[in-house]
Amino acid sequence: xxxxxxxxxxxxxxxxxxxxxxxxxALEQAGAQxxxxxxxPVALAERVTHELNIPVIGIGAGAVTDGQILVMQDAxxxxxxxxxxxxxxxxxxxxxxxxxxxxxxxxxxxxxxxAAEHSFH
Numbered sequence: 001x002x003x004x005x006x007x008x009x010x011x012x013x014x015x016x017x018x019x020x021x022x023x024x025x026a027l028e029q030a031g032a033q034x035x036x037x038x039x040x041p042v043a044l045a046e047r048v049t050h051e052l053n054i055p056v057i058g059i060g061a062g063a064v065t066d067g068q069i070l071v072m073q074d075a076x077x078x079x080x081x082x083x084x085x086x087x088x089x090x091x092x093x094x095x096x097x098x099x100x101x102x103x104x105x106x107x108x109x110x111x112x113x114x115a116a117e118h119s120f121h
Contacts, residue, residue, distance in 0.1 A: 007060070007084045009120050010037075011044045024048050024056075036069065037061040039086070041120045060086030062119035068108045075104050086118045 011017040021044070024035055034055045037045050042062030049056040049065050058065035070087060073079045076097060077089030090100040090107075107113035 007039050007086075009039045009041065011040055017041075017044045017047075020044065021048055021051065024052060028052050028054050037065060039084075039120065043121075058114070060084060060114075060118070060120065063111055063114050068114065070104065076100055086114060086120070088113060088118055 011020040020040070027035060032054060034057060035048070035052065036057045036059065037048060038059045038061065040048075040058070040061040042064055045056070045058055045061035046064035055066040057067045057069050059069045059071075071079075074083050074087035075089070076091045077083070078091075079087075083089075088104075088107075090103045091097065093100070093103060095103075104113065
């Protein structure tokens with residue numbers, strides 16, 4: 001987000017998708033132990049996840065990656081108007097921070113999060 005000046009979807013067109021996949025392969029070959037994809041269309045995230053042998057973690061990349069991550073402030077809804085569209089406020093359902101974290105874990109484990117509205121297509 002800081003490098004690109006905001007939440008910019010990566011790999012939207014064929015050339016961008018091919019470059020992202022090539023970069024991911026190069027990182028794996030260079031010894032990366034995992035890869036984080038942020039703001040990537042679901043179809044591309046799925047392609048990268050299936051083609052790499054290292055774990056692929058998604059943030060705004062749909063439910064097709066090997067794991068999920070969400071910035072704590074976004075998961076708790078305390079970033080105000082600057083929260084990315086792929087975030088969900090787990091604290092809004094009530095309870096305390098511990099309950100919100102448990103909801104996040106449960107929804108990731110059951111495949112409820114990220115849903116289509118938290119993903120790019």
